[in-house]
Amino acid sequence: MQHIHLPFGGALWQLSSSPCCPVLRSRHSLSTLPFYSITLWIILGVLMCPCCVQCLIFKVGILGPWNCDPYYAKSLPAIASRLAVGRINEDFSLDLGCTMDFVILQEACETSKALTSFVQYENMVDAFVGPTNPGYCNAAALMGKNWDKSIFSWACINYELDRVQGYPTFARTLPSPTRVLFSVLRFFSLANIAIVSSNEDIWIDTAAKLASALRSQGLPVGIVVSMGNNDTMLEDTLLSIQNAGKIKVIIMCMHSALIGGEQQKSFLMKAYDMGLTKGQYVFIPYDTLLYSLPYTNTTYFPLQNNTKLRKAYDAVLTITIESDLMSFNEAYNMAKRFGELMVSQEPEQVSPLFGTIYNSLYLLAKSMHNARRAGKWFSGSNLASFTRNITFSGFNQNIRMDAQGNGQTDYVILDTDGWGSELYRCFYVKLSLDKVLFAGTYIHFPAGSPPPSDSSCWFDPNAICTGGVEITYVIISFLCVILSDLCRRRIQQIQLIKGPNRILLTLEDLTFINPQLSKRKITLEDLCDSKSYIEEKSTGERSRSVNSMATATHETSNVAVYEGDWVWLKKFKEGHFKEVKQSTTKIFTKMKDLRNENVNPFLGFFTDCEMFAIVTEHCSRGSLHDLLRNEDVKLDWMFKSSLLLDLIKGMKYLHHREFPHGRLKSHNCVVDGRFVLKITDYGYSEILETQKAPKETPPPEDLFWTAPELLRDPESPRKGTYKADVYSFAIILQEVVVRGTPYCMLGLSPEEIIRKVKKPPPMCRPTVAPDQAPLECIQLMKQCWSEQPDRRPPFDQIFDQNTERMLNTVNTASRMESTGLPYRIHVNISTVNILRSLNDGYKIEVRGKTELKGKGIEETYWLVGKSNFTKPLPKPPEIKPGHHSAQTPLRATTTDLAPISISQLKQWHS
Template sequence: MEMRHQHRAVISTPHTWRTNLYQANLRGLLRFLLVLLGLLPPPVQAAWFRVGVVGPWGCDPLFAKALPNVAAQLAVNRINRDPSLSYAATFDFTVLQEPCETSRALEAFLGFHGKASGYIGPVNPGYCDAASMLSKGWNKALFPWGCDGYEVDDVRSHPTFARSMARPTWVLLSIMRYFRWAHVAIISSTDGIWMETATKVADSLRSHGLPVRLVSFMENTPHGIRRTLAKVRKMSEIRVVVLCMHSALIGGTVQKLLLETAYDMKMIDGSLVFVPYDTLLYSLPYRNVTYPALQSNSKLLRAYDAVLTVTIESPRTSFYEAYREAMETGEVARTLEPQQVSPLFGTIYSSVLFMAHAVHRVRQSGEWMSGGNLARHTHNLAFQGFSHQIKTNDSGAALLEYLILDTDGLSWELKPVYRIDMEGGMVRFLGRDIHFPRGYGPRRDSSCWFTPGVICSGGVDLLTTIRMFLGAIVFSVVSVALIYCVRRRINQILLVKGPNKILLTLADVTFINPSLSNKKLSRDDSRASGMRSGSDRSVVSPVSSVTPATYENSNVVIYEGDWAWLKRLPDGTFSRINTKTSDVFELMKDMRHENVNPFLGFFHDCGVFAIVTEFCSRGSLEDLLLNDDVKLDWMFKSSLLLDLIKGMKYLHHRGVSHARLKSGNCVVDGRFVLKITDFGYNEVLESQRFPYIDPPAEELLWTAPEILRSGQPGLHGTLTGDVFSFSIIMQEVVIRGPPFCMLDLSAADIIEKLCKPPPLCRPVVSPDYAPLECIQLMKRCWNEQPEKRPSFEEIFDQFKDINKGKKTNIIDSMLRMLEQYSSNLEELIRERTEELEIEKQKTEKLLTQMLPPSVAEVLKVGGTVEPEHFDQVTLYFSDIVGFTTISANSEPIEVVDLLNDLYTIFDAIIGNHDVYKVETIGDAYMVASGLPVPNDNRHAAEIANMALDILSAVGTFKMRHMPDVPVRIRIGLHTGPCVAGVVGLTMPRYCLFGDTVTTASRMESSGLPCRIHVHESTVKVLRDLKLGYKWELRGRTDVKGKVAEETFWLLGRDGFTKPLPVPPEVKTGQMAHGLQMAEIAHVKAKESRDGKQVFHEAVKISHVSVVMKVNATEDEDNIMIDEMKSRLELCIEAMTQQSRDLQKPPGGGNEEMREEGSRLRREGEPSLVIALGRGGCRPCEVTAVGLTPADTGVGRCPNSPEGSHMTGAAQCFSKPPALQGTSPETGEFFASRQWQPLVSAVFSSALGSVSSCKQSQGESDPQTPDMPHTVTAYF
């Protein structure tokens, strides 16, 4: 009303038209602004995202020391300030208290629903599964770091679950697999969280087949600890003890008391390894950190020799350093020192940051902010956590790196000894051995524990194994029942009780993997074979052995003592059994006939849903027809067809249409009785509302045309349609070939012709294959008009007439077949015998390569190889100098290539000598002569000759990945007695024992690079042989660590002309047993020098008659010459004194260059000089001179006049080396690989004078252009 009055007042004024005009303009301006505002891009709206940090922060002081409030606040502040997370929501957090008891913790988690948008936690693994299901219902993400169960890794059941760090059990498995420690004991404190953790760790290890011998919830008292350790000591097979409690290094009093008690009970003797579990959950500082718990307690320090601490690697900044940096920047209060804060602080921080990156990914993609989307966007992340790098792979699994830390027995620090790479699943040695008590660790268990699909008892009695297996099944059944009990209805509960139960779980069946015959077939739709992997499978005849399996890799189970087959349903959501489905199951259960494969039940567990039927050992009818080894006469075929007719007659009499009848759904048992299977499959799919999937054309060749035209073929069937399918099976049996095999058409073309006649598309069967009445019956069955097809009652009557009333007895058929087999049995046996002999020869050859022939013969007959004493043999030991340094600067695959290339050369050399290769361990190579077959006193000469050949070969050996780094070896020889024998039953080895072996090894280790260190005992034998060996007295050397002895250097022998490498000079204070890092650095520096600068230096210090202009492209480290694009241009400007240049003496005009090269050589610079000139060579040749640090002598140019010399290595050329294809001595001595194109161009420039020279001599060479006379360059 007020607006109306105002409007009337305006109208009554004398200036109404002006006011209206003003308002109209104002409204137009507003519309324009609104349109313009609509065209502008919408601003990014910031949303709030609250992270709930769930944990038992009030359960004990050590959890409280993690400071969850401070850690989350620090992470949230940095996230909100990080511009790279601009798409992320504005973050907030809340700390949610998790009670100590599991039951109360789950109840408390139910109340967290509205308190956060996503959850970091829980810490208690006992209710991780339930928490994940709750978060799934809430559609909120759950990113725990303390959950270790494998059940939650199923994405379909837990779509909102994602791990912010690797499963700790996977890290334990990697360590145990590497050291082959299989038997485990798990000790937990009585705190609820640690008890649940111990249970989950035990379940996870047992799921991988490892024997968890003891899970003890220890009382936190001295008496309880002693009683628990006494149980561990009684079980001598235990190798690893996992401690589920707080680490003693961060204040865990229970673990401290346990280790001290173990020391008092003399259990710190190297037979056990204690592994703290909680250090797997955070990054424990280890660089330059002294732990007060070890410093103030000598007993704990000695007990810690048996502890391997596994923690997350922090390569750049430790937790203490990262926390101190936050203090210095004011982000964290200075109330506590870093040592007073639990490293779990960093885990909480990194988990919050992990969720922030997932939120950023979701918002960046424009998807809905849901728990499932957050979990899905944790794939392929890489960012810096609090003190360690966080990375995930394509499936979202965290790829952290872990370290194994160990004490050295003296200091209070922990040193890294191994690195565990979770991305590659590898454990890498870091160059420092583990300091075990008494110098050795636990015994290694059999490798079968870590071999998938292999049953390994490992000393565990059968009763215990059965109990453990049954316990695992009971636990699985209980877990599944707890998860799905709320979804089961009353009718489903009735189905799993009583003698007529249908619903089966893992508690009712046992998965197996039968080993079958080797005949491979091409189809993959039989119900019978248990060896289905991919598209090929084995014919089941006969079953030779059985191995355990899981639901993931096998469809064969043991049910009520008999084998059964699982016909799996398509993947999909299967929440409950419908009433209609229950009726179908009851109907299938009532089907009982000799030729109908009985329905045993319906399996539903672990996300697998399958129909369970009897297992038929002969495979399917399709398998039988494709097996050429099975001879089928008409009696045999008619017997199988009659079984099929009787089975279908029974089904149709019960009003059941098969709808999927084909040869693959007809199985044959051990008595060659055919049975029909897979009936009722379509009804189950339809009643459970599974989505329809179009079958491939190959699966529709048995389907009647009217069903193909109706749409969704294969889903619904008719009785007449089954008759058509029978006719196609009849065609397969009669001609023993696939459907429509006589038509040169693809399956898709056949289906199209069946759907769209005319003309009719049917198989063509010759009367030669079967009686004419049978072929006529087959044609009636595939009639285009369904009503004209006979019923199975009629088919049964007509088939009896075809056989003239005779009963087709499969046994009589088999007897006739046996008579036929006898005719070609001898030929078959001969062929098999020849194949067996060939395989035997291969096996014997392989065995003699691994063991001496005499030892192999004894082992083949099952005998025992007695140790043999040899009075005198000569042993050879060698290793690569600086192998650790080379490995540190190489990739693992490059190290393997190095050893393979080098030892391939060694193996080829020892084939020329009467020696026996004992073994190679890493870079160590051991050879013996004089055993296993004695060779009088020639053993010393054989080893000496071999050592000289090997040393000569190593002198020219180049590594692929570092060709400029020298490869040197140390060699040690010793002669004396020893004992040889075979050690072990599994992978037996021929080993040598005795003081001679030790001395030979010491001779090698006390030698020098590129030297053959010979013991006086070997020299005496060589001296007696009088074969002209040359040696040099080294002096008295401490060989055995007791008394110094005279040792010698072997220098060669008469008639040995191969070059030996020059031993490097060992300077004062320099290690003589390793490759110096300076050498590798020297080579790398040489390869990375700036090409332009070096070339210009060469031009300055030399007298050149050519000006070179180099157009090059910059790479990261080098100047690379692009030959393919002709970027090297030569601008030639001949000097006026060319005629005088031709008269210069060798090296003339290059004095300044040679002085500069000498200076660089003295200073250790990478000094390689290329001097090209006329020199002292023949008139039409030029000289190439190379100066390197090793080229200190003076060499005469070949083919040059007497007295003509040039500094360094000299060669004469009449063509460029690259054109001549010269050897490395003449073509590659001048530069590393990236400089070869430039140097080649320099050669070509200098050798232009050869063309002029030849023309003046009356010769011609069109391949050599006119170029200047002298070029000198330094590289």
């Protein structure tokens, strides 16, 4: 405000410095002024009346992150503003009394910096179109109130701004997005919402304000989360939504994939990979609510060029402003054709936010026109209040404001047809009628129908919603749930110690033995020579054990007899257990349910005499670690492949059951009497973690199988990760290939190896010569021990892509067995070549042509003996006519020769 001293009557007058709001004030009453002074001031007041004198230029600031966000820059704010201002100044239906001009104002992408820059724009403009960041809308509106400058914004979702008394200079240029979303969600009866944002401040703040606004409407917003900046964080985000429960709608606060938004594209594709786009959720993009997305005869290249994104987008419902005059592309091309837009960009290269900027400026001009006609100054509060009852033709749609200044512009719900790259209008959202109307095309839901509806009470402002159930029933149900849970826990406690499926075992259940180590080698981690006794029992089975075994106790032996079978006890160290926690018994139950031929079954948990141990089947061949170091066992590549295939199948099963191992190493892969590999020690680390057992630092040589990311993180979970298990498999693969300890070829100490693995570069890994294994095996090994966990293939992929050769061997052996004869070993030419290459004196006879299922007719052979093989062989029956392509082989006993199988071939070769 300027103070101007005038000599008339000694009065001090104030003249506003605003170009549009001249105001006269005097410190003296007019009655005290001389007549000529009064006359002069009357003339001056008439000249300064808004109908006679107006500002020369009314400048509008267009606020936005035009420099720091490339997707906002695609809206061409300067071009859109120039087009709107040019048309406004040439529109004879508008009586502004001045010329409108604009200036592009940069808004920082960080909310704090954006607010700082906004403060500096106070004296640069007469009104603002913006902000675009809801994070500082409240502060900007309060400053606008203090400056008496209008704030016209399409992006401020903050519901508090609707209070005219608190924010008199604020006006919305679009209907509130919350209002539009509420209408759509009410129509489909979907209330439970998750909101996901990208990582920029503008979208994080948008998500927070949207959640606040929806909650103010009574809707349950279950989770508000930022999606992170890598694949792991993205997966964690989707898992958190999955685990939240009841979520039906996922609102995505980020740039739309249809205009090139990479983060929404990644989000939808990851959701597709995780199976979350099959109809259980409805995905709604938020940013399309802010502009008019073209849809008539429009092909979206991001969908056309990406099959996965196109399939994922079938789960997306796109809500956007209706193009009731023409599409955005048509309006843009028309302006170019008339020479109003001198730009090279085609409409497909421009964000439809272009039209929103245009409409906001035109709404401001209409408000100025109404204020001038009412004889009001162009103050911020006046311009905000004169947005009521306005209707005009916007860039490509009709813009309507009601008597309260709320937008009534129509919206549409768009959807794909499930396989194409076009969007079709399915429903109108008529805000003036507060209805959603069918537009002629049905929505294509991936599951054939929308997710199950929520209770309608969520959308009733006068109801307290309990999900459609009376509060009395809720209380009764809650009490019933508590009672049933108590009963269930009691039943589980009884089942843990009694019955055929009991888990907690005591000395009454086990008979400890000292096996004859000279005949049955037991080489698992903790086994040592021991002398003990057997407690005599009255049962026949245990009496038989007493007669054949030396005595042992639970303190000196890890081997026992349980229900007639040998079992192995994996003991926990003292101090790890004082009592078995309830949460630990859940792990036992989960372990008990695991059933796979390549997973050593969990039989129970021994807890007696202050000793705690996991009880599993006893495998007489010891561990894979010991087998590889037993020079008496010959291991050719077929034998190794079979062992590795067992390991892959076992780990694949564990991971399918959501059971990471965490301690996978060759010591924890045991081999039974049939040379079948089984994985053991699973669940051990998870039990320690649940029991809160103190962490111990293992010796460096025990860390060879541990993934580098776990070595670097002392707080890493004990139960391990899926990717870390794949790394451990790679180290075991190296052991099997070279038949040596991990890193045995490097000549480094264990401490030095672990130090190098933890702190690359260079990356420290074992080296395997190309002639030691097939190239595919070496490539698989390198993939599995990749430094980046995301690059390690899951066991599903390892099994599908890398076991074809192994499976072919197994299938061939199965075919040979099914076409064999009793007491004869049936082999094909591949096996013959292998046996002859060994030069061990195998005796082979030609059988003749044999039809093998799936392989046609091949020459096959009988393996009839071996030089220097002294054990007695059963005499096979003579081949009768018609048995040349024999059927129905007999299973052999431990002393008979039967049609050959993989396990028997292992035994012969060993």
